[in-house]
Amino acid sequence: MTDLFTLDAEVRTDLGKGASRRLRHANKVPAILYGEGKAPISLTLEHKNVYRAQQEEAFYSHVLTLNVDGKPVECLLKDMQRHPYKQVIMHLDFLRIDAKHVVQVNAPIHFLNEDVAEKSGGTVVHHVKDIAITCLPADIPEFIEIDVANLEMGQTIHLSDIALPKGATADELAKGESHDLAIATLNPPKGSSDDDAEEEATEEAPAE
Structure with a gap:
């Protein structure tokens, strides 16, 4: 991760509540990337990196870069689910963007x-x-x-x-x-x- 608005992500194929639970136990955050007419992709991110980035106000409106298996994708954070009382990020929704399209x-x-x-x-x-x-x-x-x-x-x-x-x-x-x-x-x-x-x-x- 080169800065707070660039995050490494891995494509995940193990889906479902059980799989998400296992990821959280391994200090990872399940996520989804969608938009721009492309098929949604299920992702995994390191919790420590996400937690540090989300402490910055700009994280919620800034253009983010996800390195998805090494390939950069520009996106916006559209939703974040938090644990009701623990300092844990439960799930993230990212929206792909195109520089020529309004958001x-x-x-x-x-x-x-x-x-x-x-x-x-x-x-x-x-x-x-x-x-x-x-x-x-x-x-x-x-x-x-x-x-x-x-x-x-x-x-x-x-x-x-x-x-x-x-x-x-x-x-x-x-x-x-x-x-x-x-x-x-x-x-x-x-x-x-x-x-x-x-x-x-x-x-x-x-x-x-």
């Missing part, structure tokens, strides 16, 4: 300047942690940065407000205005609305 990925969001926005006493609330986008493999971003420094109290940033990377489109916006997702909101301090309402009611109440 759908979930790009993680990095929020910037939250401390600046919260100086007013409010709290920045994240409504989503990633954005589903469609683009060519070469245009897949490692993450999408959203600056919240200028958020005003009670204001919400929506998907249509986000400047996406060149060549990328937001999947939800393609469905229409009703799918303009809320991304983040600067919420006022807890209880401030109730306090203001109570104060206004007191001011408006007639003197006895």
Whole structure:
């Protein structure tokens, strides 16, 4: 493995739950590679290499290279099954890609300047942690940065407000205005609305 996004894989012919169980006991991860109109291939990867790679955020949206019996195949991770309580990767699904064909990925969001926005006493609330986008493999971003420094109290940033990377489109916006997702909101301090309402009611109440 030359880097975290290149993994060695072996084709496996021993299939079924029993075979997968034996692989896990041998510290290997069963996987499948499919897509691009080609037949699915069942694979085996070293658990230690997969576990180390999946600790990197970019692993989930980055173009990966699988060395399948020595032949490189570019792909994306489409699904990962984990053990419910052990630090064990149970199964991986990889999707073959072609540099000329667009792909759908979930790009993680990095929020910037939250401390600046919260100086007013409010709290920045994240409504989503990633954005589903469609683009060519070469245009897949490692993450999408959203600056919240200028958020005003009670204001919400929506998907249509986000400047996406060149060549990328937001999947939800393609469905229409009703799918303009809320991304983040600067919420006022807890209880401030109730306090203001109570104060206004007191001011408006007639003197006895």
